[in-house]
């Protein structure tokens with residue numbers, strides 16, 4: 275993500291939605307322990323502040339110092355600037371060490387990362403027993419029947435300027451590689467879709483558009499998509515300029531756990547009296563023992579009181 279200027283970072287703050295507190299509650303109910311969470315690409319700490327309600331300590335990291343300066347302070351959240359030069363080992367140590375993190379959250383952020391490096395670190399720091407990684411992105415904004423078609427035309431006009439990173443976000447993480455095992459809250463190629471309600475002023479909306487990455491990309495190429503003509507159209511469609519509107523962002527989420535080790539060679543023979551000899555793998559036996567839906571005696575499902583595919 276391009277570094278934001280002080281002014282852009284300020285505008286960004288106005289339009290960022292707070293993620294529903296329900297999300298943290300439901301995700302936290304699925305991790306085995308609640309000692310430590312990592313909010314990676316924390317920005318101004320939107321997700322960190324939600325996580326700290328459920329985890330004893332939160333480490334929040336970002337490559338952008340302008341964003342971190344505005345981070346929401348909390349005694350149990352430690353914010354760290356992590357430049358791109360930081361090594362994998364340094365990152366692991368900073369975050370808390372091998373096999374130490376109960377929950378890793380990348381809110382509206384993973385599409386910016388070098389996924390190989392990030393996932394390498396995740397696989398080292400995520401707790402193998404009961405740890406979870408969750409990524410989410412929001413792309414479409416639903417404001418009103420007057421504004422939405424103008425927004426759609428603007429979104430379409432960004433097509434020539436989109437980078438592969440932006441396309442990951444625009445397609446709602448459907449093409450995001452996600453090498454973790456699904457727990458029933460979205461999976462690789464099949465994120466779940468959720469609404470984020472938010473209150474938005476016209477000023478916040480225009481500020482958001484001006485710091486919107488696809489528009490900034492177009493500007494770098496000499497095309498001002500957020501021009502005066504467009505702003506006038508939005509202003510007219512908004513109506514009363516002082517009106518704060520109830521809007522929705524469409525979000526897409528995937529939650530995963532450490533992949534189970536597949537012992538392909540560890541095949542054993544089991545006897546079925548009617549069908550003769552059947553091959554059964556260790557993986558198959560593990561699955562029979564512990565399906566997410568029949569973890570009735572585990573700490574995770576004791577806390578869980580939601581259906582599998584909601585967040």
Ligand SMILES: C[S@@+](CC[C@H](N)C(=O)[O-])C[C@H]1O[C@@H](n2cnc3c(N)ncnc32)[C@H](O)[C@@H]1O
Pocket residue numbers: 275290314315316317318319320321335336337338341356380381382383386387388
């Ligand atoms: C769209 S913002 C999301 C911020 C915050 N998580 C939220 O939900 O509001 C993406 C953030 O990812 C950060 N970021 C981008 N690449 C990063 C990287 N390689 N490591 C850490 N943070 C990164 C950016 O600086 C930015 O603050």
